[in-house]
């Protein structure tokens with residue numbers, strides 16, 4: 109046990125204050141009766157009601173979730189395949205180039221990624237809308253998935269896959285029934301990462317979004333430029349709530365898994 | 381093995397199950413297996429023995445289908461197996477790391493291969509139960525691999541590899557993770573299972589005792605080459621090279637020059653020393669030879685023995701006490717060190733020889749092996 113000291117307590121408080129006071133302010137003002145953001149006018153939930161009535165926001169939210177879901181699923185499939193080839197494919201012609209190209213979007217400034225995708229879509233004559241946002245998000249999030257999945261693949265014993273082949277699996281069957289279940293946690297966290305990146309993205313989406321489809325971050329950003337409204341505060345509060353719920357659930361699940369594993373290992377020791 | 385049936389490797393009409401024909405395997409410009417020829421017969425318990433890195437695993441992996449020979453062919457039942465992928469070979473492998481599927485229970489691990497064969501669904505459970513009984517892990521059928529101990533995991537791996545009743549079972553250092561006592565028990569269990577199932581076993585090991593215990597024949601390898609393939613007793617008593625003799629057990633290696641008179645050989649090995657007398661193993665062994673003799677075939681005594689021709693005097697330089705026996709390091713006048721072993725039939729305090737004692741070493745004419753150099 110570390111001892112309590114005033115220094116530790118102060119740093120902790122300051123750190124938390126720095127992180128959470130801005131969010132706290134947003135949450136508090138989302139329940140503000142007054143239309144003026146900086147003046148407290150009493151408690152009310154009316155902005156939440158208005159938010160639900162606001163078609164533009166609802167449309168944007170729907171687009172965002174659709175884009176996030178579709179692009180993260182495609183990115184997870186492609187990213188997992190890329191990671192598998194890179195880790196298990198051995199040496200093939202152009203391997204270095206391939207791995208370099210997969211990881212390039214990680215370091216590429218988003219503005220450049222967005223711009224180049226925009227130019228591509230214009231040149232092939234693809235109308236900007238939900239499809240282009242999905243394509244763009246898939247492109248930049250699959251490299252994150254591939255990084256997460258390949259780190260798991262590197263650390264697992266190749267002979268388990270060989271055993272599957274040895275027992276009569278085709279290579280695809282071995283991947284489906286042995287490799288995939290083993291790397292599933294990494295694939296799921298890759299997918300969550302892709303989903304978060306997509307829900308969160310403003311820069312790339314603003315390059316490739318068209319008038320027919322706007323994502324929530326773009327909508328929030330553009331309405332804030334006209335002045336912060338209590339409605340935005342309400343929306344932000346909802347988003348904070350969703351994220352908090354996700355994080356807490358994730359950490360509880362991992363903790364449970366750790367406890368269960370420890371329990372199983374103890375049972376193995378007792379089994380002798 | 382009963383003496384009435386001739387061993388297949390001595391029977392020229394017997395058809396081998398596995399044949400390696402001039403098999404070479406290179407990784408880049410490193411040669412892991414060089415021009416290997418070997419025949420393995422049905423129902424054999426065949427051991428591959430050699431130091432680490434000599435190509436044992438590579439040989440196994442070629443049989444299982446994870447590596448292809450750079451040149452040469454491997455025949456299984458007279459059929460070239462190189463175009464057959466691992467999942468179509470009736471060969472199963474027990475991996476050095478066990479390679480159990482961590483997400484499946486013991487039961488499902490064993491059923492894994494059966495589900496991918498054309499065995500009817502209803503029979504799978506019965507077959508798995510039979511395997512669980514065979515390796516005595518029925519109690520753990522519903523556990524995951526991480527919930528059982530190392531020795532139990534090893535049994536699961538064995539049961540899984542045996543479940544499909546392959547023609548050939550490959551075992552890559554299956555017991556290396558076990559401690560000595562458990563290892564010895566398991567060796568006998570393996571032999572038992574091999575007899576019950578009638579499967580051909582090829583086992584890789586770097587433990588010579590293990591190879592001698594379980595195998596019908598042993599192949600000694602060195603740097604990708606086969607040095608000798610023979611029954612355990614022949615490998616021990618009639619090694620064809622100093623390397624094999626030295627690898628299997630302890631041996632004294634004495635170099636000299638031989639002259640033959642009829643069927644005895646005299647080996648001049650040191651100035652001022654009597655010649656070593658041996659019997660001829662094959663004709664025409666005049667010239668430079670290596671004389672090999674096992675330490676336990678040398679008798680150590682205080683008085684010069686009169687019943688045998690090979691007697692040499694030396695001084696005890698070192699004694700290695702091994703409990704059941706002691707190895708005496710005796711230095712000859714020319715500096716050559718000879719190891720002699722004696723059983724410690726009496727308690728330690730009454731040990732007959734000690735450091736700096738002058739002793740006589742002696743052996744019979746047939747105790748040693750003479751090899752061309």
Ligand SMILES: Nc1ncnc2c1ncn2[C@@H]1O[C@H](COP(=O)(O)OP(=O)(O)O)[C@@H](O)[C@H]1O
Nearest residue numbers: 407410412430431432433434435436437438439
């Ligand atoms: N895939 C590979 N690539 C390059 N070298 C290899 C490969 N597999 C094995 N080797 C080399 O071949 C030699 C024999 O290896 P192995 O068959 O594993 O030996 P062991 O007898 O210890 O099982 C070793 O020197 C090893 O480094």
Ligand SMILES: [Mg+2]
Nearest residue numbers: 433436437476
């Ligand atoms: Mg090996």
